[in-house]
Structures are given as structure tokens and as C-alpha cells.
Amino acid sequence: xxxxxxxxxxxxxxxxxxxxxxxxxxxxxxxxxxxxxxxxxxxxxxxxxxxxxxxxxxxxxxxxxxxxxxxxxxxxxxxxxxxxxxxxxxxxxxxxxxxxxxxxxxxxxxxxxxxx
Amino acid sequence: xxxxxxxxxxxxxxxxxxxxxxxxxxxxxxxxxxxxxxxxxxxxxxxxxxxxxxxxxxxxxxxxxxxxxxxxxxxxxxxxxxxxxxxxxxxxxxxxxxxxxxxxxxxxxxxxxx
Numbered sequence: 112x113x114x115x116x117x118x119x120x121x122x123x124x125x126x127x128x129x130x131x132x133x134x135x136x137x138x139x140x141x142x143x144x145x146x147x148x149x150x151x152x153x154x155x156x157x158x159x160x161x162x163x164x165x166x167x168x169x170x171x172x173x174x175x176x177x178x179x180x181x182x183x184x185x186x187x188x189x190x191x192x193x194x195x196x197x198x199x200x201x202x203x204x205x206x207x208x209x210x211x212x213x214x215x216x217x218x219x220x221x222x223x224x225x226x227x
Numbered sequence: 228x229x230x231x232x233x234x235x236x237x238x239x240x241x242x243x244x245x246x247x248x249x250x251x252x253x254x255x256x257x258x259x260x261x262x263x264x265x266x267x268x269x270x271x272x273x274x275x276x277x278x279x280x281x282x283x284x285x286x287x288x289x290x291x292x293x294x295x296x297x298x299x300x301x302x303x304x305x306x307x308x309x310x311x312x313x314x315x316x317x318x319x320x321x322x323x324x325x326x327x328x329x330x331x332x333x334x335x336x337x338x339x340x341x
Contacts (some may be wrong), residue, residue: 115270153259154271154317154331201270205329211278212323213259218271 113137115143115219117202123225124192132187132222134202142205143185144169147198148221160185175177192226198221199223229254229322233332234321241340246290246305248335253299259321260301260328262292266314274316277301288312313339 118133136143145157146169156169160179174196176188185204189196200222205214234249252260259278263271275286282294288311292303303316318332 149273156328159328203271210280211259213278215259215261215273215276217273218263220270221268 113174113204115204115217117200117219117222119222120220121223123227124189125227126193129188129190130192130224131189132200132202133184134183134186136202136204136217136218137183138204138206138217139182140204140217141182141207143179143205144203144205145175145185145187146167146201146203148201149198157187157200184214189224191220194226197226198225229258229320229330231260231318231320231330231332233316233318233335235335236333237336237338238341239338240308242310243307246303246307246308246312246337248303248316248318248337250292250301250303250332251299252301252318252320254320254322260294261319261321262286262290262301262303263317263319263331264288264314265317271317272304275310308337308339310339310341313337 115136141162144159146154156172158177161167163182166177178186202219203216205216230253232251261276262274264274265271275284277284277294284289291304315334315336317334319329
């Protein structure tokens with residue numbers, strides 16, 4: 112059981128380049144999330160998907176697009192990267208553990224992105 | 228709106244000393260509360276969670292937290308700090324208005340002195 116996996120681990124882009132961050136989970140969770148983590152800013156939600164086929168904006172969606180490809184996979188795309196998007200990106204999924212009535216989020220290892 | 232406040236952005240303790248990381252929440256009803264740990268260059272790992280089953284919750288690596296409704300607190304403790312405990316710790320709450328969203332505190336960086 113791998114949990115939440117993310118690729119790539121590291122990426123360097125030039126301003127204006129595009130790329131897609133991949134995320135997959137094997138816990139059969141309905142909900143998935145993309146966060147960015149910046150020094151002094153904590154974790155900020157970019158987009159989330161409550162179920163396959165649905166996506167919603169979070170706190171900082173500008174400059175990003177997402178695709179919920181199927182129940183397992185949720186990708187984040189930067190169409191035209193900017194230096195302000197230099198950050199660490201975390202994917203998460205959530206589900207109800209046995210006996211719980213609220214969901215618990217589980218996180219991937221992160222992708223470190225540097226935009227020059 | 229629900230929120231969590233972590234008191235102290237940086238806490239430093241000696242190896243073997245008590246670890247106390249503070250978290251207060253604002254909620255009109257008992258929420259689900261979580262502590263996550265983030266080791267350097269890694270993702271967030273669930274340390275423990277309060278789900279209303281018991282007020283004293285035990286987690287991994289010898290950590291525990293006590294839910295105190297009267298103080299709206301969920302402080303994280305460990306009796307004896309190890310060097311390996313050096314990490315960033317995040318308190319979080321799940322709002323009743325959304326079963327899946329989560330609100331994080333700003334984090335507390337724990338340093339361990341030899």
C-alpha cells in the first residue's frame with residue numbers, strides 16, 4: 112500500500128514553460144487535494160476534487176489547472192510557469208477511517224519546483 | 228469560521244526534556260483535530276487525531292495529545308524528547324461544514340538541543 116505518490120520529486124523550469132505534476136493514491140479515497148507550501152505561509156489549498164469528475168478552486172488557484180483523471184489520479188498543471196510558483200507542492204487524499212465520521216487527509220512526499 | 232492557533236512558531240528543548248506544543252481551536256462544536264509532523268524535505272505525516280472517542284489520544288513515536296473542551300485546546304506532548312523529533316508540527320481541524328476540508332495552523336518548528 113503506497114498511499115499517496117507524487118512525480119516528479121524535483122523540477123526546474125524556465126519562466127513560461129509548462130509542466131504537469133502527477134499524483135496518485137491507492138486508498139480508494141473520493142477526495143483529493145493540491146497544496147503549495149511556502150516559507151512563512153503554511154499550507155495553502157490550490158484545488159481540490161471531492162469526487163471523480165469534479166474539481167473546485169481553493170485559496171490560491173490562479174495560474175493552475177487540474178484534472179481528476181479517475182478516482183486514483185489527480186494532476187496539477189502549470190500552463191506558463193512564473194517565478195512566484197516556485198514552491199513545494201503536496202498532493203493529498205482523504206477518506207473516512209474505520210469508525211470515524213469525518214475524513215482524514217493523507218499526504219504525498221511533495222514535489223519541489225523551482226521556476227527561474 | 229473554524230480555525231486553529233499554534234502558540235510559538237519555534238520551540239527548542241533539550242534532549243530528554245518534555246516536549247509541549249500548543250494548539251487552540253475555535254469551534255462551536257467539538258471538531259475533529261489532528262497533529263501532523265513534517266520532517267525536513269518530506270511530506271506531512273499523520274501523528275495522531277482526536278475523533279471524540281477519547282480525550283487523551285496516543286500517536287506514533289511516543290507523542291500524545293489531550294482534548295480539553297473547556298480550554299478549547301489540543302496540546303501535543305512527549306515526555307522525553309529525542310534528536311529524531313526535530314521537525315515541523317502542524318495542528319489542524321476539520322470543519323463540520325465540510326467533511327473533507329482541513330484547516331491548518333501555521334506550524335511549530337521543534338528543535339532538540341543535545
